[in-house]
Amino acid sequence: MKMDLFVPLSRFSRHWRLILSGRSDAARNMAVDEALLENYRRTGHPVFRVYGWSPPAFSLGVAQNAEQSLYLKRCRQAGVMVVRRMTGGGVLFHGPDISYSIVCAAADIGGMTSVRESFRRLCAFLIFWYRTMGLEARFADAHPGFRARNYSDYGNRPDFCLASCERDDLLLGTRKIGGNAQKRSRSLLFQHGSVPLRPFWDEAAVFFRDDLRGAASLSGTLEEFTGQKISFSRAQQSLAAAFRQAFGVQLRQTALSPEEERSARRFIHDKYARPEWNRKREYTRRTNDQHQKKTSLAS
Numbered sequence: 001m002k003m004d005l006f007v008p009l010s011r012f013s014r015h016w017r018l019i020l021s022g023r024s025d026a027a028r029n030m031a032v033d034e035a036l037l038e039n040y041r042r043t044g045h046p047v048f049r050v051y052g053w054s055p056p057a058f059s060l061g062v063a064q065n066a067e068q069s070l071y072l073k074r075c076r077q078a079g080v081m082v083v084r085r086m087t088g089g090g091v092l093f094h095g096p097d098i099s100y101s102i103v104c105a106a107a108d109i110g111g112m113t114s115v116r117e118s119f120r121r122l123c124a125f126l127i128f129w130y131r132t133m134g135l136e137a138r139f140a141d142a143h144p145g146f147r148a149r150n151y152s153d154y155g156n157r158p159d160f161c162l163a164s165c166e167r168d169d170l171l172l173g174t175r176k177i178g179g180n181a182q183k184r185s186r187s188l189l190f191q192h193g194s195v196p197l198r199p200f201w202d203e204a205a206v207f208f209r210d211d212l213r214g215a216a217s218l219s220g221t222l223e224e225f226t227g228q229k230i231s232f233s234r235a236q237q238s239l240a241a242a243f244r245q246a247f248g249v250q251l252r253q254t255a256l257s258p259e260e261e262r263s264a265r266r267f268i269h270d271k272y273a274r275p276e277w278n279r280k281r282e283y284t285r286r287t288n289d290q291h292q293k294k295t296s297l298a299s
Contacts, residue, residue, distance in 0.1 A: 011110035018240055018251035019049040023232070026057035026083035026094070027272040028264065032256065034086055034271075035263035036103045037183075037190045042259060046104035048243050048251065050236050056095030057081035058207065059194075061088045061161075061181070066279040069159040074207050084278045085192075087181035090161035092194050093204040096221075097178075098235045100243075101192035112187065119168055119182050122191050126170060126178070129242035133226050137177060141167035159210055162196075162219035176219040196221040197230050 021032065029051055036047050057080060060066055066082055069091050075082050102122055106112040109121055120139065130137040161179040170177050180193030199221050205212040222230050244251050256264065271277045 012247050012249055013046050013104070013108040014249055015045070016104075016243075016249050016251050017045050017047045018253045019047060019256065020236060020240070020253060021049060021051035023052035023054035025055065026053060026059065026081040027268045029053060029099070030059070030083050030085060030272045031264040031267035032260070033101045033103075033190070033192055034267050035256070035260045036101065037185065037188065038263050039257070039260045040103050040105070040188060043257070044105075046108040047102070048240070049101045049103075050239055051099050051101075052232050052236075053094035053097070053099070055079050055081060056093070056203075057083060058204075059092050059094060060084045060278070061090055062086055063088060064091065064159065069209060070207050071209060072279070078207070080207060082278055083272055085181070087183045087190070087192065089179060089181040090164055091159050091208075092161045092179055093200055094194060096198045096200040096203070097194045097196045098232060098239065099192060099194045100239060101190070104189050106187045106189060109189070115182065115184065116168060118189055119180070119191065122182075122189070123168075123170060123180060123193075125243045125246040126180075126193070126195070128246035129239055130170075130172065130177070132238065132242060133222070135172055135225055137170045137172050139167065140165050140169045140171050140176075143171060143174065160208065160212060160215060163212075163215045165218070172220060172225050175217075177222075177225070195235075197232065197235060198223045 019036075021029075024032070032051075033049070036049065040047070058070060058075065060069065060082070062085060064084070066072060066084070070082060072082060074080075106118070109118065113121065123139075127137045162176055165171070165176050169179070178193055178195035180191060182189065182191040184190070196219075199216070201212055201216050222235070240251060243249070
């Protein structure tokens with residue numbers, strides 16, 4: 001099915017909040033993302049957020065088992081944090097990357113669509129961003145002969161996000177660039193993603209139980225694709241500009257509201273700073289069910 005990259009501008013909400021968070025630790029980054037989603041119900045203002053990670057961290061998909069994917073003792077000894085996202089997908093290494101999140105209602109992007117179409121619609125600004133750097137990114141299934149791939153093709157588990165490739169992933173040439181994931185809550189949409197700025201394979205490989213030697217041939221970084229060193233500050237500004245230009249929206253830079261800060265602190269305490277949440281799928285599933293029940297009762 002062929003879909004237009006950009007929906008008519010009249011169908012996109014005109015005014016968006018822009019939050020440039022800078023670098024934060026893993027627990028706060030994931031807590032702020034969830035706080036923005038929770039508080040959209042109160043504000044009704046769509047949000048585009050850009051952020052980085054310090055200290056370095058791994059984020060896991062909501063269904064992953066941290067102990068099966070990573071050497072957690074090595075992570076602790078090196079000060080590398082491990083956090084579980086509220087979205088799916090594989091393990092990502094953060095620090096040498098830039099991340100974004102989008103919080104909106106379906107109406108803000110032209111109305112309710114399928115998960116796949118909304119995902120591609122929101123990824124369009126990334127394609128626009130790469131074009132500003134002279135790079136032509138395409139969805140994986142636009143490549144002739146595409147087939148889904150994962151680590152099982154190379155004798156390992158498909159734990160590492162950048163080594164897998166599904167039809168809606170973005171490729172530069174035949175190599176994957178970054179990873180993105182989406183979560184829906186009734187008519188609300190949350191999407192976040194990460195784009196590696198510089199090579200990091202050797203830096204990350206020591207913490208993985210899987211062999212990452214084949215990952216560099218399956219994915220790449222902006223430094224490799226452009227031949228330039230791209231700072232976090234430069235990437236942050238150009239990413240925000242690409243979002244504004246691609247979707248024809250106005251971005252008003254704001255800080256988190258007091259309500260959002262309170263929600264973020266609560267999510268840090270209750271979820272993202274807790275080993276039970278970050279390591280065990282059973283705890284994750286139970287906590288998600290309890291939170292969704294509370295949210296339904298409060299709605």
